Amino acid sequence: MSNTTALSALLRLFRAQAFLEARISPMLGSVHGLSLTELLLLLQLGHAPLRRLRRVDLAQRLHTSQSTITRMCLPLEKSGFVKREADPRDARVGYVVLSKTGLARVEEAEKTLKRMAAEAFRDRWETDEIAMLAELLGRFTAALPGDIS
């Protein structure tokens, strides 16, 4: 039954994510002092026009809540990786802008992540199979804003 296949794919997706996050997150933290979610936030900013996004758009792109964005940005501001910027047209919105140092940091961390991604696929994977996996996974969020890669 196709339902069973769909369930298997879903369960394996959750399992693979937990497995990969458990391997990648500690390394990322020890090398660059960034959590995985922080890196994903900075990557979103790096790929956004003018390297800046509204907080509500960040929340949507990361599938998280606005309050999480608010709190995640505090240490990133203290570290100088992002800066706050107001919108002259609408006083409600607060942009999160990636700074120069933030850009440098995210590029370093992206290299590390790229290395670990290659490591995760090192055995048992052909190049076209990795591309196939990326294509299939991309279907879930291809229509949504914020598709890095």
Place this chain on the structure above:
Amino acid sequence: MSNTTALSALLRLFRAQAFLEARISPMLGSVHGLSLTELLLLLQLGHAPLRRLRRVDLAQRLHTSQSTITRMCLPLEKSGFVKREADPRDARVGYVVLSKTGLARVEEAEKTLKRMAAEAFRDRWETDEIAMLAELLGRFTAALPGDIS
């Protein structure tokens, strides 16, 4: 470059997981009163021999810490879904056993999850593509114990 493809696949995996969890988890909670992680825990027990597992094995299968298992089991015990059982050979280990009511509940919730999985793949997916995705994702954790599905 193959590194870039691997990075894309990894980023899309994280993104797809966040997207799907955001859709599935609230539904699961409102219908069955279970969080996604609780359901995954109960599913592990349901597929284990004698419907029971040591806490340390549960932690390994769910890629989480032992302390999380300890705390997650408390409300599940209160609800009567799981029971504690000692090992006569080794007084250190505490088995977590799925009860009758727990089995019934997990089977209901599994049906819901199966429906939502089918829903997630409803558009833009052929049956063999879903199977392909499941096969590819399974490679990450196929060698590890606790592969449901």
Place this chain on the structure above:
DNA sequence: CCGACATGCTTCCGTATGCAAGTAGTTTTA
């Protein structure tokens, strides 16, 4: 023009989680 509603963000509170330390029990080793 102004009252009602909508939007963007922050704060408060409850919950979930990992890590380190602590406890109890088992295995290894000298």
Place this chain on the structure above:
DNA sequence: TAAAACTACTTGCATACGGAAGCATGTCGG
């Protein structure tokens, strides 16, 4: 066989997160 090392589990502490409420601002309809 006794001390040391290891294992399974629990607890304390710090952190991360979501949802509801609150606040400021913007928009719409009469």
